[in-house]
Amino acid sequence: MIRSITQLKSEEEIDRLLEGLMRVFIVGCGTCVTLTHTGGEPEVTAMNESLSKKGKLITGQTVVPVACDNLTSDMLGEFGPQMDQSDALLIMTCAFGVQTIARQLKKMVVPALDTLFIGKETGPGEFNEVCIQCGTCIIGETGGICPVTSCHKGLVNGPCGGTDNGKCEIDRRKDCVWTMIYNRLLDLGRLDSMRIIQPPRNHLGEPTPGKMILPEA
Amino acid sequence: MVSAFKKALESGKFVVTCEAAPPKGTNLDRMAHDIELLKDKVDGINVTDHQSSVMRFPSLGGALLVKELGGEPILQMTCRDRNRLALQADLLFASYKGIHNVLCLTGDSIMLGDHKEAKSVFDLDSSQLVAVVRTLEEGKDTSGNDLDGGVSFCAGAIVTPEATPLEPQLIKFEKKIEAGAEFIQTQAVFDLDRFKEFMEYARQFQVKILAGIILLTSAPMARFMNKNIAGVFVPQDLIDEMASAPKGQALAKGIEIAGRMIRRIQEEKMCDGVHIMAIGKEDLVPEIMSVAGLI
Structure with a gap:
């Protein structure tokens, strides 16, 4: 299966992108970024803790199954109010996920990852562009x-x-x-x-x- | 228009070329000094093109300087920084200005240089660039449009005879010749017996071969090249010889080795000439040539 290979942006860049945005909702993805440990459940939780320590108010967090698919009404129903309360969504998915979410919600989106290439896991922990x-x-x-x-x-x-x-x-x-x-x-x-x-x-x-x-x- | 360099290649004489590296900036004094020193001793002066991907005064400007000072320029062109429009335009300009020799190179990676974040181009590769030169000479651009006023070039390329594995390099070497390369400069060679083996193969092609000679400046420099420069292999006996030089005499030893190698290449008629790369010590080329018995 082809995968979107991502890397966490630097702390400085994320801080800059979130400047002035106090309330943040964090979105991860259960597919590629979970595989690369850049936006799965543990990384989203770690980001939550890190931003909380810096004084951000985290209105909620979720890991959607496939961020490049349209958000389901269930998901929007469950997390809609928490997303509404936020100043921005910090999206820990590849750029496809960020753009798919941005298209569906009238919310400022901030990518936490850089998308490096579309590739494949060719060995444990090894990814290559194909x-x-x-x-x-x-x-x-x-x-x-x-x-x-x-x-x-x-x-x-x-x-x-x-x-x-x-x-x-x-x-x-x-x-x-x-x-x-x-x-x-x-x-x-x-x-x-x-x-x-x-x-x-x-x-x-x-x-x-x-x-x-x-x-x- | 047949360039003086091409005439030299065709004359059957032992051809010698060297390099002149444009500066970072606009102070051309040192480059002009080197050109003045070398222009009447060599058959062509290669002007390097952002060597090692370090941004400098352009090779085209440097080649013009060689021309203005009465030397015979060989314009190095890499495919790293220009797409096919820009490369063709520069070839038109070069020919118009009387620069009629071009060495077509792929170019080092941008990541080796001092502008690592820049976009690299590689719209063409070295063999395709040779073909582009020949297309322009036929009065057409690469889209088949007619040119109003043509160009004329002696076109060359390079090969790495000590690459491992060698055969992929040789396949590309043959493509360059098929594309129309008239001369081939080699990556630096030090093991002349191995070079002779390469020449036994290369002799079957209608192309002039100039053996690459790098001036060794110290034993650590030789070891550094072995470790870091692809396809360059300085044998241990030469490293030992460099190391045996008395303090302060390493450079003199390097000149002696380079001169000795050139002399042997010429005496044994291994190939058609040499391309001397003195890398920042171009003013020593006459001394190397003198040791080689060429002047």
Whole structure:
């Protein structure tokens, strides 16, 4: 399952965003941010305690099951009054959750997290980005491994000169995706597809902002 | 318009190029001094493009300075900071101003430099940039529109012959040649026997190869490169030799080693020339060339 990978904003930034907002209602999410320990029940409770100590009045807290789904009327019924009493909602979900909630409520929303990438849990506590949604997929020629996503420079014609021993120039903990692609194509006996000269990427493939309207059937 | 550098490459002589790094700021005195010192001794002066992703005076401006002072500029262009519009525009300007050599590079990561929060571009890669140069020469831009007034370039690129694993780098090297690279500068080589193995492979292609020579300044500097610079491998015997230099003599030892290597490359006709990277000590290039017996 793809996941929204998030990171808690700095205390200073959250304090700045909440400046002058005395009454706060905190929202977490039971899905991705629970998995990454950035907006599940324990983190929401810890935030509640931390803000209370700083003198904020916490009107309530909840962890919705899936913040990027519309809020249910049950949830709004249960927590509606507490949210109404607040000056702002501090949302400990990914940006999708923040925006979904903002769309439904006439309330100031303050994100407590930064959304880093859309990825996948590839090992215990390890998350990797899998697709940047470029709209011009070339993984049919790269052994099913995406260089646009996983190469730091998004290179499509092979590695840069900064790679060393299969690792990336910017972080020796990151694999050089072109070494991975090479090894995979070598295994598959398809190294020839690495020799295909890829033209410059077509950035029209990625609509900005992304919007699609399906033609009527 | 055939550039003087291209003529040198085609003449069969042992070609020597070096670098000049633009300053951070507008004081070009030191760069001009280096250019004056080097311009009549080498076949081309590479002007680096925000080397190591550190913001500086532009390579295009530096290449113009080389030209104005009577040298032969090789314009380094990375794909890190400009999209295809900006790169093409700069190529038009360069050619118009008489800069007819270009070295096409991907570019270091922005994260290695002094503006880590900046957006990196990489709209093109190095092999695509070589192809763009050839497209412009055909009188078209990359969208197929006609150019009013053309360009002419001797286009080159780089390779890292000591990369591990090597084959992915070689595949890209071949793409650069297929895209139209006429010359290839290598990442620094120190183990010349290994370099000879690379050249046995590279000889099959119609491309001129200039071996990269980095001036060692001390044993710690050599160890630092081994640890931190991708694809650079200084063998232990050279590190020991650097370490054996009497106090204050390490740089002289480095000059001796660089000169000795160049002499061997030339004597054994390993490749078509050398590209000397003195990294901040460009004024020592003539001395290295003198030790090498080139001047």
